[in-house]
Amino acid sequence: MDKLSLGIFVLPTFALILITAGYVHFLKKVLDKRNYKQFVFTTAVVAFILNFTWEIAHGPLYEGFQYDLGHVSFCALASIADMFMVMILLFAFGLIYKNVLWIVLVRFNRSLVLILVGGVGAILAEMWHTSRGDWSYAYAMPIIPIVEVGLSPVLQFAILPLVVFVLSKKILKI
Secondary structure: OOOOOOOHHHHHHHHHHHHHHHHHHHHOOOOOOEEEEEEEEHHHHHHHHHHHHHHHHHHHEOOOOOOOOOHHHHHHHHHHHHHHHHHHHHHHHHHOOOOHHHHHHOOHHHHHHHHHHHHHHHHHHHHHHHHOOOEEOOOOEEEEOOOOOHHHHHHHHHHHHHHHHHHHHHHHHO
């Protein structure tokens, strides 16, 4: 976490393009555009807040982490990227289920698929970032054998997207 490189922004930039495309696609399809915009905005805000909280909480599991402006800023940047990934999941599952509000009818099998997709995505992202040297783990980080990535970031993305979607649904009472 000592330096930011241009390469660390590649995935978030690609994610922002996908999010914009998903947002526009569903904006054209939904009947109640106001509720759709509210849901998307609420989901993004909840995703940022929960991911920022998680990033700050598990910061000490990363090598050299300190609660200073630089590291907290890095956590905020990572939380924006995490929010982007949650929004991609929202729109991707919306395409699969042919309804951007697929979470309204949350079922066990849909939840399980979301958890698996989030977990596998986190494993791949962690493998990429750690191999690039974007960050490294402290000794306190529990490591998942075979894939050799941290357990905390994998749990973050396996659990938080579902929590974000359910909370957003409850906040808006849909």
